[in-house]
Amino acid sequence: MTTVTDRPTAGAPATKATGRRRIPAWLRAVIVVAIGVGLLSLTATLTGQVQLTSRGTTQAAVLLLLPILFAGLGGLWAERAGVINIGLEGMMILGTWGAAWAGYQWGPWAAVVGGLVFGALGGALHAVATVTFNVNHIVSGVAITLLGMGVTKYLSTLLFLPVSQNPRQSPRVDGFETxxxxxxxxxxxxxxxxxxxxxxxxxxxxxxxxxxLTPLIVIGFALVPISYLVLWRTRFGLRLRSCGENPVAAESLGVNVYLHKYIAVIASGALAGLGGAALALNPGQLGYLEGQTGGRGYIGLAAMIFGNWRPGGLLAGSALFGYVDGVQLRAGGEAVHALLYGATVLAVGVALWWAARRNWRGAAVAAIAGVLVYAVYMTIETVPREFAAYAPQLVTLLVLAVASQRLRPPAADGVEYRRGEGD
Incomplete structure (x- = not known):
């Protein structure tokens, strides 16, 4: 004789312990955005740093988050298929050079295509190494980054030097009208x-x-829901993600694992190349400059991890890093110093939240962090320029440290796969 339990049925919007309805993902996103805006408003009002919420700072943040967003989307596509793409930085470097070269010849739309093509070439090389020859994904990615640096330096000396008289810089290219x-x-x-x-x-x-706005900004934001729809709402996306979760099982169901991995990694390189094009078409630069990626490929990878391998979370991570970068470029060390005050308020709020949920350890850690940040805020009057310039990288480390407990990468991410190995 069987008994009926109070367990919620599969798919029911209730938690296991309490049976309460879970907050929809879109509503959680709205709440987080509202809290962030309120926190920025409070910080700007109490510290007098109105640049924190100004139109100019937001415009700068959008331009700066764009290459990070493209790189993160590239990492998302590759890793959802089970291929770690540390080479995003190298593919972005190739994209900046390809965009500058094509843009100088034929205009901004050609720059977009040039960035796509050169980035895709880097992705194809990574796919050949990791998918066909089973080279370690990290080793291949690092090699592609080094190769991208060397190839672009050689091509710049060969093609840009006679025109710009500078082997490290391209001639100025035409950008999009805003x-x-x-x-x-x-x-x-x-x-x-x-x-x-x-x-x-x-x-x-x-x-x-x-x-x-520019057409490239519109394309960047449009690619977030497009990536979600393709990867989570199509048969192709389901098959691609199955290659990142369990390629042996996917193969047994008739999925061409090699083909899907190739498509994903080449698309990953193309998206990273678009990030390079966004840098080359940035109104502040408009061309190729050696070293202009500045590690944004790695920050894009961090944004993807922060977003838990999901497009919406990836956009939030890109916005966070782009905003911090925009603040330090637009308003300098004083505005970054004001963000320390906002971080203190946030830490106190997190501590109260954890205390209300009886997570005393989390509450204690958040409270201690708030006290330390506030001590730094009261000790100094401004953040030195040298530290302010690296604010996005510091935020990257802190955010990943905080978010590390809730991350769930694809199960077979980075795992070497050989066709027929499940037989």
Whole structure:
């Protein structure tokens, strides 16, 4: 005789322990964004650093997050198919050179295509090494990064030096013309200038998101939902992700694992190349400059990990790193110093949250972190330029340390696979 238990049925929106309905993912995202905006508004008001929520800072953040977003999407595609792509940095370097070369010849749209093609070539090389010859994924990625640096340096000396008289820099390329969503952008600017608490902060942040746009920015943000729909809502995406979870089982069901891995890694390189094109078409540079990627390929990989191998989380991570970079470039060490105050408030809030959930260890760690950050904030008046320039990298390390406990990579990510090995 069987008894009926109170367990929720499969797929029911209830937790195991309490039976309470779970908050939908989209609503959680809205809540997190609202908390972030409120925290920035509070920090800007109490510290007087209005640049934290200004339209100019947001525009700079969008331009800076774009290459990180493209690189992170590239990492997402590769790793969902089970291939670790440490070579994103090298593919991005190839993309910057290809975009500058094609853009100088034929204009900004050709630069986009050039970045795609050169990045895809790097991805194809990584696929040959890791998928066909089973080279260690980390070794192959590092080799491609070094190769990308060497190849672009040689090509720059060969093709750019006669024109620009500089082997490390390309001639200036033409960029896209910017546009804004009117008349909404002008209305938000008027509200921002009134300097009302919270209202003007929200207007500044939203105004920066819908003004100073380029086609490449639109493409970048559109690729986030497109990647989600392709990878999670299509038969092709299901098969590709199965290659990253259990390639032997996928093969037994008739999935061509090699083909899907190749497609994913080449697409990964193309997306990283788009990130390079975004750097080459940045209004502040408009061309290739040796070393201009500045480790953004690795930051994109960190954003992907922060986002738990999901497009929405990846966008949030890219926005975080891009915003911090934009603040330090736009407003300098004083604004970064003000962010320490915001970090203190956030740590206190996290401590109270964990205490309410009776997680005393988490609450204690958050409280101690808040005290330390506030001590630094009160000790110094500004963050030195040398440290402010590396603020995005420091945020990367801190965020990954905090998020490490909830990460779930694809089960077969980085695992060598040989066809027929499950027989």
């Amino acid at each position: 546009f804004s969503v009117q008349p909404v952008a002008d209305g938000l600017l008027a509200v921002e200038r009134e300097q009302r608490v919270l209202l003007s902060d929200v207007a500044g942040l939203l105004g920066g998101l819908i003004s100073g």
